[in-house]
Amino acid sequence: GQNIDQPTEMTATEGAIVQINCTYQTSGFNGLFWYQQHAGEAPTFLSYNVLDGLEEKGRFSSFLSRSKGYSYLLLKELQMKDSASYLCAVRDSNYQLIWGAGTKLIIKP
C-alpha cells in the first residue's frame, strides 16, 4: 500500500528552527509537496521537490532524498504565525496525490 508518515505534533520556540520530517512509500514518484494549513482554513502551497536536494524559499526550506523516500521541511526564525499543520503529499506514478496526516506545529513564546 501507499503510505506517508509524519510526526503528529511538534513544539518549538519562537525564533528557533524546526525540522518536520516526512517519509513515504508510494507506487512511483512524481514530486513531493509541502502545504501549510492554519486551523479552520484551507491548505496553502509551500514547496515542491522532484529532484534530490534542498530548495530554499525565504525562511522555509524543503529537502528531498528519493533513494531514502524522505523529505523534511525546515522552518527558520520561527514566528507565532507559523503555528499550523504542515502536510506532506506525494504524487505517485498515476499522478495521484497521496497525503500525509499532517504535523501540528505549536510555537511557544
Add this chain to the structure above:
Amino acid sequence: SAVISQKPSRDICQRGTSLTIQCQVDSQVTMMFWYRQQPGQSLTLIATANQGSEATYESGFVIDKFPISRPNLTFSTLTVSNMSPEDSSIYLCSVEGTESSYNEQFFGPGTRLTVL
C-alpha cells in the same frame, strides 16, 4: 493562482437529509477535485470532477452517496446524500494550478458540515 469560493461555509444538518456544496473558480480549469478532511486527519480524495463527463470516484466513495455536477469549466457541486453523523467533516474543493510546471493544488476555504 486560482481563487476558489465555496458555499455554504458551514452547515448543521439532520440525519437523512442531503446538502449540496457549491464550488466556484475564478478561471477555467480542466479538473476540479473534492476532498474530505476529518478532524486531525489527512485529506481524502472523494472524486475528480470532469467537465462534460461523469466524475471519477475513489475507492470507498460512490455516486449515489456523493453525486457531483460539473456544468462548466469554472463550477462544480458536490451533494452529500442521506447524511449520517459519520459524514460530519470538512469538504474541500480544489483545482490544479497551471502557471507552474508542477501543478500545485489550490483549495477553496472548505465547507464544515455537522450532521446531527
